[in-house]
Structures are given as structure tokens and as C-alpha cells.
Amino acid sequence: MALEKPYSDIPGTVIFDADQARKGYHLNQFCMSLMKADNRARFKRDERTYVDEWPMSEEQKQAVLARDFNRMIALGGNIYFLAKIFSTDGKSFQYTAATMTGMTQEDYAAMMLQGGRSPEGNRRVGETPAREGSDEEAQ
């Protein structure tokens, strides 16, 4: 029997569970290798040669080379492992999070300063966005 995944209807979210971890094992282990300064230097010198040393799928390699973090996550990457890639690039968590939302870093940072993304309308796929504060009133 398949395991229950009550989290599969959360919008814009991939939960890094055992199935994702299995798919992404080599992708994530490649990321771990970037914790060593020598490996970071080698990766920067020739990214394609470096990723070819890892038994990742071509799709995973292309996602890495394109820095397509949503794609890497869909293919089994986990954000804390993928952080080694954007740290190697000298980019921050906030920069990378912004790219995943399709917002500019400026707009994303402004959203965070205004209190972040509201959970209203973001709890389940297909739910009707509620008016601000209506959740509070309902309780």
C-alpha cells in the first residue's frame, strides 16, 4: 500500500520525502561535494565536466547548469543541499527563493518586509483566496 501523502495538495511546495530523496540522491550528493573549496574551484572552472562526474540524469544536470532551482527540486533536490550551489555562486537564500517565486529579488524582499507571503489562499491547491483576516474571524 502506498504511503499517505496529505501534503501533496500544498500549492507551490514539494515535500522532500523518501521518494524525492531516492530520485535526488546523486544530485544532492553532488551538491555536498561543493562544501570543499577545491571542488568549488573545479566546478567553477568547468561546470559541465564536473557534473558529468556524477551519475545524475541529463535532466538533473541541465537543471543545475541552468540554475533552475524549481526544476532541481522537482527532480529530487532538497533546498539545503541545493544551497551549496548558490553559495558557490555567492548568492543568498533570499536571492534564490525570489527566483523560485518568479519575483524580482527587490519585490520579494519588499514582500518579506511587509510581513511575508500570507497563508490565505496558499494552504491548498484550488482554494479560493480568502480576504485578509477572514481566517481569524472564523475562529
Add this chain to the structure above:
Amino acid sequence: MARITAGIATSHVPAIGAALDNGRSTEPYWKPLFAGYEFSKQWIARQKPDVIVLIYNDHASAFSLDIVPTFAIGCAASFQPADEGWGPRPVPVVEGHPELASHIAQSVIQQDFDLTIINRMDVDHGLTVPMSLLFGQPERWPVRVIPLAVNVVLFPPPSGRRCFELGKAIHRAVETFDDDLNVQVWGTGGMSHQLQGPRAGLINKEWDNRWLDRLIDDPDEVARIPHIEYLREAGSEGVELVMWLIMRGALHPEVRTVHRFYHVPASNTAVGHVILENIT
């Protein structure tokens, strides 16, 4: 006899460490955040704990996907700050307490919590950022630390209930250690945040604060919250909050709140911080 006198909970956002390390803590963006820890720094200087059992999670630093322990206790004499991809943080080496750590391990395993024993481990921002927030930038940390790493990266993490019960087991373990030690238990991570995907940036101030109220006054109820509620309400990384329940379980049922602070944002994250003292 060793005794647990207080618990601290705090977020452990890496950008906080970077702000401090790069001398940016007085900038307008960061100033209100560090101001929320001023009382705490003075309080802990008076408390002078001997040992902190520091509950945190490793972020793919010490543990790759080769080995993913659910609960791992650091029994080493020292722990180096990890190189997380931009070089190690310029913070002191973390000195452990191998005798108390081994005692806790033996005691809680006999209470049915099967901890993984770690004798060599680098510690990442999950552990060092809380240290910096409470102790600033000393040449040596003024306290010994027992790292207790909890898997919250590979789903599922341990349940809130399991974490709360582990805290109680740690309490019983510490109270049977013969040396006269002032021990604190810290729970770190959270509060609401999501770092990945199109829903990144999710913050739920109302939920965070209600959760914190109940953590203090009704932890039994909070321990029953299922993971799915954390994921929906507090974001995919908000589930880190289960670690605060280990801290709470290690304290008495009735505690005194001596400090509480909440701030949005630190980078992508809602920062929560609370100091709870055991009423003696």
C-alpha cells in the same frame, strides 16, 4: 547534582550569522532583530550555565544523504564550525561535554529513545547562530555544548509528541548526573518559513504566536499537532518547530516566561525567541 534551570528557543537563520560576521548588525534592517536579544545576552551573563544541550538540525553539513539519523547526540570533546559552501563561520570551536553527553545517551536509550552517538561532527549555522545571538562574538564560548541534531530535512521528522517525550527523558537523564552543573536546554529553528518553490516567503504571524502561547502554557496540546499542520500553516521549513518541543519537554510543566520576542523578517523567516525558567 546536575539540574536544568532554563530553556531557550530561538530561530537559527543563517543570514543572522552572516550579518553579525560581516559587521552589519547595526544596519536598519538588522538592528530591531539584534535588539530583541539584548535582554537575553544580559540574562545569560548572569545565569552562567555550565552546559547547554543544544537541539538543532544539521542542514546537509555533517550529514549528507548517506546517513540520516533522526536523533543524534554529539559526544565529542569539540566540534568545528562547518564549511557550508562559503567557508566556516569565524566563530570559536564548540567545546563539548563528553561525560554528560554519554550519560544522557545511555540514560535516554534505556528510556527507549534510540539516539545515534556521534563522536566526530562539524556543526553548522543551526547550532552556531543561536550561540552568536546569546553570547555575541567572544574569543571562546563561555559554556560547553552538547549538540543534539534532529532530522527535519528528510520528511518525516520525528513527531511533536516524540520530541516532547524525548525532552522529558533528557530531563530525567540530567537530574541523575552526579556533578553539580547548571544545564540549559535550547530548542532552535523556525518559526514560520518556506525556502523553496513558488510558495517561498510564507509567514504566518498569527499561527506562530498562538503556537508559542500554547507551547508555554499547554505543551501537551502542541505536542499533538500533526506535521501537515506545520507544513500548511508555517511553511515547508516551519516544521523545524518540533525541535522546540524537546526543550519544552525538558522543563517543568509550569514555567516562568522571562523574555519573549517575535520579528519578521530575517531574510525569508519569522524569528521567534523565548526564555523560560523552571519555577523552583
